[in-house]
Amino acid sequence: MNLPSKYLENAVEAFASLPGIGRRTALRLTLHLLKKDKQKTIEFAEAFTELVANVKRCKKCHNLSDLDICAICSSPKRDESLICVVEDIRDILAIESTQQYRGLYHVLGGLISPMDGVGPADLTIASLEERLQQQKVSEVILALSATMEGDTTNFYLYRKLAPINVNISTIARGIGIGDELEYTDEITLGKSILNRQPFENTLSK
Amino acid sequence: MNLPSKYLENAVEAFASLPGIGRRTALRLTLHLLKKDKQKTIEFAEAFTELVANVKRCKKCHNLSDLDICAICSSPKRDESLICVVEDIRDILAIESTQQYRGLYHVLGGLISPMDGVGPADLTIASLEERLQQQKVSEVILALSATMEGDTTNFYLYRKLAPINVNISTIARGIGIGDELEYTDEITLGKSILNRQPFENTLSK
Numbered sequence: 222m223n224l225p226s227k228y229l230e231n232a233v234e235a236f237a238s239l240p241g242i243g244r245r246t247a248l249r250l251t252l253h254l255l256k257k258d259k260q261k262t263i264e265f266a267e268a269f270t271e272l273v274a275n276v277k278r279c280k281k282c283h284n285l286s287d288l289d290i291c292a293i294c295s296s297p298k299r300d301e302s303l304i305c306v307v308e309d310i311r312d313i314l315a316i317e318s319t320q321q322y323r324g325l326y327h328v329l330g331g332l333i334s335p336m337d338g339v340g341p342a343d344l345t346i347a348s349l350e351e352r353l354q355q356q357k358v359s360e361v362i363l364a365l366s367a368t369m370e371g372d373t374t375n376f377y378l379y380r381k382l383a384p385i386n387v388n389i390s391t392i393a394r395g396i397g398i399g400d401e402l403e404y405t406d407e408i409t410l411g412k413s414i415l416n417r418q419p420f421e422n423t424l425s426k
Numbered sequence: 427m428n429l430p431s432k433y434l435e436n437a438v439e440a441f442a443s444l445p446g447i448g449r450r451t452a453l454r455l456t457l458h459l460l461k462k463d464k465q466k467t468i469e470f471a472e473a474f475t476e477l478v479a480n481v482k483r484c485k486k487c488h489n490l491s492d493l494d495i496c497a498i499c500s501s502p503k504r505d506e507s508l509i510c511v512v513e514d515i516r517d518i519l520a521i522e523s524t525q526q527y528r529g530l531y532h533v534l535g536g537l538i539s540p541m542d543g544v545g546p547a548d549l550t551i552a553s554l555e556e557r558l559q560q561q562k563v564s565e566v567i568l569a570l571s572a573t574m575e576g577d578t579t580n581f582y583l584y585r586k587l588a589p590i591n592v593n594i595s596t597i598a599r600g601i602g603i604g605d606e607l608e609y610t611d612e613i614t615l616g617k618s619i620l621n622r623q624p625f626e627n628t629l630s631k
């Protein structure tokens with residue numbers, strides 16, 4: 222597919238660099254932008270330059286935020302003695318939509334995955350330890366995907382946090398093994414938070 | 427889904443404004459951009475601002491181009507006496523990839539569709555008439571989709587161009603190469619019987 226314009230080619234390449242978008246779809250999206258008002262496309266592009274320029278990570282929980290401390294961490298209504306450890310922001314959105322959890326979060330930024338070259342040092346585990354030392358926390362809830370990487374990370378965190386005097390629980394495996402948090406329905410996910418289990422209980426199974 | 431950042435929200439909205447992309451996919455794509463190098467995302471955005479700033483429509487055929495006259499229109503190797511009328515640039519890419527056509531094109535920019543509020547005046551039909559008057563053209567090939575809108579546009583063009591001394595043809599409609607008769611729909615099969623060709627005509631190709 223030889224496009225007749227360098228700029229068209231660059232725009233198609235930009236779209237095609239996104240996951241799940243092939244060159245044919247990329248061309249369709251680019252032509253859609255060209256059919257719209259020029260100003261609309263400029264605003265489309267600005268949304269991304271402003272995104273990288275302005276979006277921050279919360280200094281406490283590493284969630285995406287416009288401020289140094291995110292709305293959840295700074296809310297007086299949240300229970301500061303609970304920290305729910307999740308992989309990324311989408312998991313927070315999923316858990317928030319269940320309305321079953323009123324504690325704080327900690328975004329790991331990934332899962333331990335030797336296959337993908339992600340080790341514990343690539344995650345925000347040190348920062349989680351710091352939080353637990355500085356702040357009075359009664360319970361850490363591990364809410365990671367029920368995948369091999371999630372289990373590995375659960376186990377690593379359990380070992381790592383054991384010296385700290387804190388209860389460690391995992392969300393109940395009401396969610397199907399192999400399912401990802403983001404795609405779990407709200408009721409199942411809500412129940413699985415309510416039915417969280419001491420980590421030791423899950424070891425024997 | 428309440429996003430914790432205005433800039434994140436804007437970026438997700440921008441992706442979700444594209445056809446076929448919902449909010450969940452939009453968020454996935456946005457987080458993908460955030461995981462990449464900042465510079466990469468800035469380049470991603472620049473591809474679109476540069477697109478609207480620089481891409482033009484060829485003054486002859488209305489194809490997208492970096493120059494006033496596109497590469498096909500300005501090529502000395504193309505047969506100027508043939509003009510193939512297509513809906514948009516994707517049709518040119520499809521026809522070019524067959525390597526069976528060496529004439530010029532004319533991009534209508536759409537099809538007549540009263541349902542979508544697209545009338546003849548919204549298309550580049552006046553410009554096509556001008557080309558036919560200024561330039562010696564022996565044949566106009568109508569290569570539009572075999573849909574109701576395509577047929578309507580074909581018929582409109584046929585009537586409109588009738589006063590001009592030029593042959594008007596449409597691309598052959600019939601069963602596709604490799605198709606089995608049994609599975610071909612009745613209308614296509616009926617048309618292909620009505621529009622049967624002398625066998626000799628098919629031999630030389």
